[in-house]
Amino acid sequence: MLDIKNLRENFNDIKKMLSRRGYNLDQDRFESLDEKRKILQISVENLQADRNKLSSEYGKLKSSGEDVDELKITIDKTNSELDEKDNELQILLKEIQNFLLDIPNIPDQSVPDGKDENDNVVIKKCGSITATNTLDHLEITKDIDTDMAAKIAGSRFSVLKGELPKLQRALISFMIDNAVKNGYEEYYVPFMANTDSLIGTGQLPKFEDDLFKTTENLYLIPTAEVPLTNIFRDEFVSEVELPIKVTSHTPCFRSEAGSYGKDTRGLIRQHQFEKIELVQITNPNDSMACLENLLSNACEILDLLELPYQVVELCSGDLGFSSTKTYDIEVWMPSQNKYREISSCSNFSDFQARRSNIKFKNKDGNHFVHTINGSGLAVGRCLIALIENNFNGSGGINIPKPLQPYLDTALLSVN
């Protein structure tokens, strides 16, 4: 959510910056809403002040035994006028709130101009593509069983069998251990979240269709970003402790409502997948440096696993709703002969902090923190990348050195 004061004062600048990401900020609507608000609010608050004064007068008269009938008539008149105006104001405020909740974050100045993913900029390529294999993960191993999953739950799920559940656990432990080594505190968190939490991180109200909702009015989390960030909702954090770094491994649940027919084969796009999330709560002064730090923490995993990848900076038109700057990390998928997203690292500036009310105090006053997060990494996609890049051509997956202690082997057999 943007700062309404900032919006009043710098409307044209903000409108221009938002147009970079293809968002049209409706000036007439905002100005007419805000103008009406100002007039109504002044009259409501004046009436409230009147009522407060009259009521205390009433109390004094009453306690000294004087006649209050005449005053009562004035009070009743004031109150009924107040009721009417206040109702109007509440409706108007709700409209303004909805208007604000709908506005995406402002792209950082450093973000390159562009319309869609074709204008994203590759800023780094790491590792060398050595795989000669062109089989995809379902062809390499029958241990990823989508038929079995379909019987249990339907499409876009999978069952892992054989050595693969263990390989997945190894990846999870490896990633968490690495995050902890880099100063992140590990949390185990709820896999469901309430409405306030999801508004806080920006999934609601706009993207409800992407979420699974339970009958208890809870949502399955689409990412651990939601619980991890909401740990701090409505809290003052201590300035000296910034940046606060937290991590968690969770399953993630996404309805994938908008992607029918897309990536239907294999593990790429599932309703449920495992992910390690990295979150930093930072001082606004150094949030960009923290983003670089978090990005390097995520890249380190792929470096250690010796998987080839590239880092892409998203252009203004491809930025997510809440983000001011985003790097995607894309890992090489031999079967698709291209790089596929395995992590998205974003600086949300004060956008989420404002929605979730996360602040710190210092002698200049109270300030919203900046929030940064990214996957470190998406485990399912990492599993595929490992299988496809490290397939030895005859039922074996070569296990990179740092992962070997978790599996007690350098070569994992698959069926």
Add this chain to the structure above:
RNA sequence: GGAGAGUUGGCUGAGUGGUCGAAAGCGCCUCCCUGCUAAGGAGGUAACUGGGUAACUGGUUCGAGGGUUCGAAUCCCUCACUCUCCGCCA
């Protein structure tokens, strides 16, 4: 699932119809004293928000939402959450 107790500022905690945005303590900030340290003294310190160039000044908020009342932290109703006991359970 049943019974009871609770939810107040950054934190602990008092407050049962107007003088309460709220005692006290802790924390924090400024200053003083002590040559350092420890301790002590004085003052300040809730959040959000409107109007105003400003000085300043108004409003809202005591878990959430309704209600009673001229007036609600305080009384009533509904809901959420926390704690205790019972039941059930991995």
